[in-house]
Amino acid sequence: MHFEYHVESGDFINAGSTSSAVKKTLKQLNVDSSIIKRTVVALYEAEVNIVAHAYKGTIYVDIDQEAITIRLVDEGPGIPDIDKAMEMGYSTASPSVREMGFGAGMGLPNIKNNTDRMSITSKVGVGTTVEIYNKLQ
Amino acid sequence: MKTKEETFYHALEFRKDLCMGCSHCMMKCPTQAIRVIDGKAELNPNRCIDCGECFRTCPYGAISVKQDDFEKIYNYKYRIALMPSVFTAQFPDKVTYPEIYKALLSIGFTHVYETENSVDCLVKPYNEYIAKSEEKPVISSFCPAIVRLIQVRFPTLVDNIMLIKPPMDATAMYIKKIFEDKGIPFSEVGIFYITPCAAKIAGIKSPATDEESLISGVINMDYLYNRIYREIKQNSFGKDSDEENFVQMSKQSLYWSLTTGEVRIVDTPHKMAIDQINNVIEFLEKVENESIEDIDFLELRACYQSCAGGVLCAGNKFMTTDRANKRARRTSPNSVENVDWEKYADYIESNCLLTGKVEPRSIVKLDDNMVEAMKKMKRINEINNLLPQVDCGICGSPSCQSLAEDIVQNNADMKKCIFVQKILQQNDKLGLPESIDLMKQTWGVGKLDKNLVHEIRDEIEVDKP
Ligand SMILES: Nc1ncnc2c1ncn2[C@@H]1O[C@H](COP(=O)(O)OP(=O)(O)OP(=O)(O)O)[C@@H](O)[C@H]1O
Ligand SMILES: [Mg+2]
Numbered sequence: 001m002h003f004e005y006h007v008e009s010g011d012f013i014n015a016g017s018t019s020s021a022v023k024k025t026l027k028q029l030n031v032d033s034s035i036i037k038r039t040v041v042a043l044y045e046a047e048v049n050i051v052a053h054a055y056k057g058t059i060y061v062d063i064d065q066e067a068i069t070i071r072l073v074d075e076g077p078g079i080p081d082i083d084k085a086m087e088m089g090y091s092t093a094s095p096s097v098r099e100m101g102f103g104a105g106m107g108l109p110n111i112k113n114n115t116d117r118m119s120i121t122s123k124v125g126v127g128t129t130v131e132i133y134n135k136l137q
Numbered sequence: 138m139k140t141k142e143e144t145f146y147h148a149l150e151f152r153k154d155l156c157m158g159c160s161h162c163m164m165k166c167p168t169q170a171i172r173v174i175d176g177k178a179e180l181n182p183n184r185c186i187d188c189g190e191c192f193r194t195c196p197y198g199a200i201s202v203k204q205d206d207f208e209k210i211y212n213y214k215y216r217i218a219l220m221p222s223v224f225t226a227q228f229p230d231k232v233t234y235p236e237i238y239k240a241l242l243s244i245g246f247t248h249v250y251e252t253e254n255s256v257d258c259l260v261k262p263y264n265e266y267i268a269k270s271e272e273k274p275v276i277s278s279f280c281p282a283i284v285r286l287i288q289v290r291f292p293t294l295v296d297n298i299m300l301i302k303p304p305m306d307a308t309a310m311y312i313k314k315i316f317e318d319k320g321i322p323f324s325e326v327g328i329f330y331i332t333p334c335a336a337k338i339a340g341i342k343s344p345a346t347d348e349e350s351l352i353s354g355v356i357n358m359d360y361l362y363n364r365i366y367r368e369i370k371q372n373s374f375g376k377d378s379d380e381e382n383f384v385q386m387s388k389q390s391l392y393w394s395l396t397t398g399e400v401r402i403v404d405t406p407h408k409m410a411i412d413q414i415n416n417v418i419e420f421l422e423k424v425e426n427e428s429i430e431d432i433d434f435l436e437l438r439a440c441y442q443s444c445a446g447g448v449l450c451a452g453n454k455f456m457t458t459d460r461a462n463k464r465a466r467r468t469s470p471n472s473v474e475n476v477d478w479e480k481y482a483d484y485i486e487s488n489c490l491l492t493g494k495v496e497p498r499s500i501v502k503l504d505d506n507m508v509e510a511m512k513k514m515k516r517i518n519e520i521n522n523l524l525p526q527v528d529c530g531i532c533g534s535p536s537c538q539s540l541a542e543d544i545v546q547n548n549a550d551m552k553k554c555i556f557v558q559k560i561l562q563q564n565d566k567l568g569l570p571e572s573i574d575l576m577k578q579t580w581g582v583g584k585l586d587k588n589l590v591h592e593i594r595d596e597i598e599v600d601k602p
């Protein structure tokens with residue numbers, strides 16, 4: 001099964017709508033609740049990163065009986081140093097983003113902790129792609 | 138052996154003789170548990186959470202709340218009225234607490250205990266539980282409709298439900314102990330809970346964990362309100378003895394069943410109280426998405442204004458809340474002197490944990506088997522895309538989405554959709570008799586009676602030139 005969702009920069013009001021939709025689907029598929037939780041946490045963080053740091057993006061979700069694969073492709077500033085971005089507590093969030101309760105630098109580490117596999121590719125000035133993979137069984 | 142699901146008790150009873158098939162209840166039900174078939178509302182017991190929204194909305198009084206026969210109290214030598222504080226709060230100010238108390242004895246009870254009597258002893262266990270729990274937020278188990286809502290609609294959150302006995306059960310346990318300590322066997326003691334709602338009844342008759350309730354029966358609050366009021370009017374019990382001698386409960390006990398009653402006693406600053414079933418659902422969606430951080434405790438209640446807004450409460454919910462608040466304000470802040478807390482506090486504190494586990498009973502999953510579920514989901518989406526998204530309910534399901542699900546789960550026919558019928562008719566794929574038959578299957582014969590044409594013709598005057 002394949003789904004696509006669009007994400008706009010700065011739209012914190014709707015940040016989380018993709019994770020909500022994916023959660024609903026996984027519940028309907030009777031996926032184990034701990035896997036749902038992990039997937040939803042990871043997706044939510046990745047979704048908010050597009051809203052907070054990029055200009056716009058598309059989220060591609062593929063589900064089969066083995067696994068869920070999510071690709072978040074954004075147009076944005078890109079990440080110059082991915083290793084550094086993955087460090088706990090590292091953040092370049094602006095003060096206005098921090099005021100909204102984001103910007104603790106915990107997002108990417110959280111994605112890693114809640115997925116079986118994740119990868120980031122990024123090109124400065126072009127955009128970032130985050131891929132998340134969780135087994136469903 | 139019956140599985141738990143099959144024996145799941147519901148206090149709500151749909152009366153076919155009174156049901157007009159108006160579908161108000163179907164449209165209001167927060168778990169889409171109701172369908173209209175053959176002109177009558179039908180309840181799906183696996184989806185119902187006993188919140189009572191259908192009861193509240195039914196214009197014809199066709200939904201009732203099953204209670205125990207009042208005479209059942211006489212099966213016991215000691216007949217205890219276990220009375221939530223919102224009961225007394227419903228009476229007008231001129232009715233005093235001692236009068237209510239005396240009236241309860243006069244109609245047959247031998248003892249009266251207030252449900253919230255055990256609240257002071259639950260404070261410590263509550264806070265310890267929250268501090269220790271790994272599943273945050275801890276969600277209160279006080280409101281049985283909320284526990285059931287989580288079981289069926291938010292199965293990923295069942296482990297967040299607090300496994301502590303609500304005051305109703307903690308007080309019942311305490312009453313049992315008092316009588317046993319006096320050497321009276323518990324078989325001679327009948328505890329009758331005066332319920333403000335259907336959910337409490339369901340919670341007593343089929344508890345969320347496998348722990349049996351100590352409560353022997355339930356009396357509906359609206360019934361008892363009338364009976365007690367009449368008893369007071371017909372007797373002169375005297376208002377002499379002052380309120381203090383009747384029941385003395387702490388402020389926190391008296392606030393308990395009102396909204397924020399529980400968050401008051403919780404030490405953590407990260408806590409919230411939410412009432413009204415749809416508000417709760419909206420919030421739990423967020424909790425389930427993990428998009429809400431730093432909440433340790435959630436007090437969730439199915440009714441607006443919590444128990445003061447219970448479906449069986451006779452009084453106006455705001456007046457009831459106001460009266461309950463006034464009583465709490467008058468009371469001294471600390472707990473009771475006329476109850477032997479020294480002796481029983483420890484007992485309640487160390488026995489108030491619920492044994493067993495709350496099991497999920499998902500109504501969201503489309504199939505146990507994931508491959509099957511995927512197939513069904515695909516078909517549901519395909520069908521739903523063909524439906525008009527008007528959510529008119531004419532098909533007998535509460536929304537187009539529900540109809541699509543019902544079709545895929547083999548509980549409905551796509552031709553039940555009036556728009557689908559019209560599309561087929563335009564292409565000569567469906568005849569008028571069949572279309573009328575389909576409507577009759579859902580709405581019964583009466584509403585589509587051919588002979589009504591005469592009256593209708595008079596009204597719209599179709600025959601006039
Ligand atoms: N999609 C993205 N586009 C550009 N930069 C990104 C993107 N995602 C992450 N980053 C960069 O990586 C840093 C670390 O991301 P991470 O999600 O761990 O923390 P954060 O978003 O700053 O704060 P938090 O997620 O805790 O609210 C960000 O501050 C940002 O500089
Ligand atoms: Mg982030």
